[in-house]
Amino acid sequence: MRILVIGMGGREHAIVWKIVQSPLVEQVYCVPGNPGISDIGECACVSLEDGFSHIADFAENHQVNLTIVGPETPLANGLVNVFQTRGLRVFGPTQQASVIEASKDFAKNLMVENSIPTADYRTFVDADAAISYVKALNQPVFVKADGLAAGKGAIPGRTVEEAITAINRILVHGDFGTSGKKVIIEELMIGEEASFTVLTDGDYCLPLATAQDHKMSHDGDQGENTGGMGAYSPAPVITKSIEKEVMETIVYPTIRSMKAEGREFKGVLYVGLMITQTGPKVVEFNARFGDPETQVLLPRLISDLVPLLNACVDGNLNLRTVEWKPETAVCTIMASG
Known part of the structure; x- marks a missing residue:
């Protein structure tokens, strides 16, 4: 397979790093990528403007078999829709489904209307x-x-x-x-935050390993909120019983309600959780792999990632299982300012 990854950060580096290990893969491209990614894959400068026509042309011209969208902005702007219209296989939710991250008001309304626990x-x-x-x-x-x-x-x-x-x-x-x-x-919910990630083909949901990221810029949960200063996996706060509760009261109700609204969600659903005294509640939804959580999830993943992503696209994720290393993984972000 020839695979294209969209993005330029540590998350995309982790995705490319895992994908190149697959025996199914002969070539990995990354747009735009970064110097670290260029050591293991081929980076290219291709515009994501003009309605994604240039990047779709790139996928066609390079006979790409699967495109994986890393960041949220191309998803929210409809890259998946463009690729699907042109008959290109792509992993990620459509613009209509990505609104679950692109609008917090939409997500909150969805949760309230479907009795999904949140603040x-x-x-x-x-x-x-x-x-x-x-x-x-x-x-x-x-x-x-x-x-x-x-x-x-x-x-x-x-x-x-x-x-x-x-x-x-x-x-x-x-x-x-x-x-x-x-x-x-x-x-302001009181409890311990954790990151819960699932793959989904629009019907079946496969939970991945748990993680916890730390968003505040300074030690002791002080300072400004950031995109994430570091993460580790697994997150001990999510026990097996809590995982079961999250799947039953949050993940499946969300996926089913999105489908009922004509917004079928395929790809990665990231659930930011607060584990409160009364149970898990949703802090936020993301429509893609978390960053920096991906950097601690994929090093623990024993299974080949590519068949899992293919199964989400093809609608047969229920036939797949996933295996994890027992060791803990930790990621620390280096940031200026």
Whole structure:
């Protein structure tokens, strides 16, 4: 097989690293890739503009058998739809399904309508109304930009003053651009966070190993929210009984409700969880492999990744199983600033 990976980060490096080990694979391309990836695969500079026509041309011209989309933005902008229209095999959800990550308001509505456990919330487009709400609530909250923000759009409001500052950043000052046209104000859940990842073909869901990432920029869970400063796998907080509960009360209800809405979800569903005293609740959904969680999941994966991804595309994931190394994996992010 000839495989194309879209993306340029550590997540895509981990995906390429795992894929090149498959006996099914003869060539791996990565667009745009990075210097580390170029050591194990072929990187190419191909535009993702112009409705993804150039990258689709690249896949056709290089006889790519499967394209794997790493980042959320191409998914939200419809890359999978373009590839499917041109008859190209691609792993990842369509634009219609990717909205589960691209709009937090959509995701929260979906959860409420389908009794999927999550934090209480309100959505606002007017800053004054949002500020009045947090003043009346007078308790710690999370203030979240509705759209994609590279993992930085969720701002803790530990005090009313912090929450007001976050509201102004998003709705008044436009720190997150069009992603901040709406703001979600969510109760601050108490518990331990964990990352729960499943592969799905739209019907069957196969859970992967658990992980926990650490998002705050400074030690002791202090500082700004980031895309992730590090991760480890497995996450001991997710026991077998909690995994069963997550699959039954969160994962399958989500996949079924998306299909019922005409938004069949195929690919990776990442569930950011808070393990509370009353059980697991959803913090967020992502429509792709987590970063940096992928960097600790794939080194533990014994099974060949490629047949698993093919099964998601072909609709026969129920025929696959997955095997993991018992050792723990840890990833630390090096970042400036």
